[in-house]
Amino acid sequence: xxxxxxxxxxxxxxxxxxxxxxxxxxxxxxxxxxxxxxxxxxxxxxxxxxxxxxxxxxxxxxxxxxxxxxxxxxxxxxxxxxxxxxxxxxxxxxxxxxxxxxxxxxxxxxxxxxxxxxxxxxxxxxxxxxxxxxxxxxxxxxxxxxxxxxxxxxxxxxxxxxxxxxxxxxxxxxxxxxxxxxxxxxxxxxxxxxxxxxxxxxxxxxxxxxxxxxxxxxxxxxxxxxxxxxxxxxxxxxxxxxxxxxxxxxxxxxxxxxxxxxxxxxxxxxxxxxx
Numbered sequence: 001x002x003x004x005x006x007x008x009x010x011x012x013x014x015x016x017x018x019x020x021x022x023x024x025x026x027x028x029x030x031x032x033x034x035x036x037x038x039x040x041x042x043x044x045x046x047x048x049x050x051x052x053x054x055x056x057x058x059x060x061x062x063x064x065x066x067x068x069x070x071x072x073x074x075x076x077x078x079x080x081x082x083x084x085x086x087x088x089x090x091x092x093x094x095x096x097x098x099x100x101x102x103x104x105x106x107x108x109x110x111x112x113x114x115x116x117x118x119x120x121x122x123x124x125x126x127x128x129x130x131x132x133x134x135x136x137x138x139x140x141x142x143x144x145x146x147x148x149x150x151x152x153x154x155x156x157x158x159x160x161x162x163x164x165x166x167x168x169x170x171x172x173x174x175x176x177x178x179x180x181x182x183x184x185x186x187x188x189x190x191x192x193x194x195x196x197x198x199x200x201x202x203x204x205x206x207x208x209x210x211x212x213x214x215x216x217x218x219x220x221x222x223x224x225x226x227x228x229x230x231x232x233x234x235x236x237x238x239x240x241x242x243x244x245x246x247x248x249x250x251x252x253x254x255x256x257x258x259x260x261x262x263x264x265x266x267x268x269x270x271x272x273x274x275x
Contacts, residue, residue: 033136035078036074039074041070043069046145047069048065049064049139051139052108065139066144067141068139072136081149087127089126093136102114102122102257110125113125122141124136124137149189150167152192168267169185171183175224177220201243202272204225204269205245205247205273209262210266221248225269225270226245
């Protein structure tokens with residue numbers, strides 16, 4: 001009897017397959033094998049996944065990679081007797097990865113790969129149970145976006161290590177430079193950090209997504225940075241000499257503006273060290 005890998009996926013992940021459940025369709029990097037249909041997917045902004053590889057001594061090791069995680073499930077549409085073997089599926093993906101300059105890391109019950117594309121680093125697992133069905137798990141290596149308010153201690157650590165911190169807890173009315181009340185927790189921690197470190201000077205830089213006119217976005221980002229700085233000076237008595245507002249509009253994205261998720265990551269205020 002044919003054992004469907006996807007029956008297990010459905011039970012463990014709660015995925016209901018169907019054309020209305022394919023939000024990752026446009027995010028496929030490799031086309032599926034012939035006579036296969038994408039029947040389900042998962043797209044997580046940030047997750048972790050174990051990747052197997054062979055070390056210099058030829059021993060299998062495992063390392064957890066973190067970033068955006070996309071899992072796609074493919075179902076064999078042809079005759080049972082014509083189904084592709086696991087070896088055929090794995091080799092097809094190996095050839096495709098190697099064309100990108102990537103490499104096979106390990107092959108066993110599943111195959112693991114590494115490659116780079118468009119400036120991004122990808123780690124990939126291809127898995128199949130021999131039924132002709134298979135899954136592809138992709139990790140686009142990335143750091144996690146910090147949505148929960150930073151504490152002054154965390155800000156201090158990040159500034160010392162990276163020289164900048166991105167804030168997503170500073171919120172504004174739509175297309176306006178008016179701070180929303182829920183920004184207060186983040187602003188309070190920024191003020192605490194600055195007052196505890198009077199020798200530090202920073203820029204507060206406004207960023208937008210690419211919705212609308214670029215000139216308008218540039219102006220909006222500057223006005224939002226100015227509003228943030230004035231709030232810190234007037235409400236929290238941060239010395240004016242410590243903080244300087246700047247805005248770059250849509251010119252420095254950290255994610256693709258082709259999705260709402262990416263746009264949300266691009267709308268931010270970044271604190272940057274200055275002399």
